[in-house]
């Protein structure tokens with residue numbers, strides 16, 4: 001008992017001493033504590049005023065947006081054209097566009113409020129287009145020389161101004177607000193037909209916002225071969241592209257002839273494996289004849305994306321100009337951006353057609369379209 005009492009007294013003495021030291025060592029503490037309180041008291045009305053101003057600001061912004069909604073009429077559940085090109089050459093035909101006509105297509109798209117996005121941004125639902133404009137995706141099949149051609153001028157290598165890439169570059173420079181992009185679907189052994197320049201061309205495309213995609217190893221008809229051969233054809237395309245660009249991710253496929261294996265075997269156009277090389281296409285492009293659904297739509301299926309033929313011959317009413325006219329007559333069907341990549345804005349009547357999973361963490365905004 002005695003010992004315990006002594007211990008308690010010792011502890012008390014130490015405690016007292018410690019608290020005295022601490023008081024002495026921090027003589028300013030009470031003042032410091034008071035200081036923030038008093039300054040808070042002084043700041044309070046100012047902060048309240050600030051909060052009020054902020055609230056008014058937000059209200060004003062919302063009001064502004066509300067006015068814009070009726071003017072711009074965004075519909076981010078509307079349809080998007082994925083345009084399909086083949087050759088760009090002097091003589092127009094079903095599968096060839098002249099440089100003049102290709103330029104006219106671009107000019108028309110630009111003037112009618114279309115803006116170019118990459119296929120990747122489309123399937124990733126990462127569409128960044130100014131408010132009131134409509135995204136459009138450009139695709140080019142077969143890796144032809146007239147899509148990407150280098151020529152010699154006075155001993156210097158130049159991009160052919162009349163090949164697809166030459167024309168696109170000229171346009172993107174002239175109209176920086178047009179956006180940028182284009183997917184090139186190549187096969188082997190000679191994509192773009194200039195053997196010594198394949199690597200350089202791939203690097204140019206990738207560095208300048210274009211994409212290089214799968215068009216099977218030697219343009220096989222995937223509807224007429226076995227499941228094993230389908231996987232071989234698609235994996236060998238990837239193997240060969242990676243000979244030029246190490247570890248390159250070939251993320252999309254354009255079906256040669258628009259043909260695919262039937263039934264269950266369709267899955268092999270999406271993913272598969274051959275001799276240790278795996279492929280996994282996040283997008284598979286059909287030949288098709290319709291605009292594709294918005295990535296927000298319940299109808300969106302990245303494994304079956306329809307494309308529109310960007311030509312005017314034998315299009316049976318489903319070519320680029322047929323659809324441009326259609327969207328002019330039916331503007332409510334067209335994807336129209338709200339200009340904010342973090343929100344998905346739709347007219348009320350589209351509500352049931354939106355896939356809430358697809359919009360992920362974006363905010364869904366609805367309005368009454370008048």
Ligand SMILES: [Zn+2]
Pocket residue numbers: 141142215219255256257
């Ligand atoms: Zn082809």
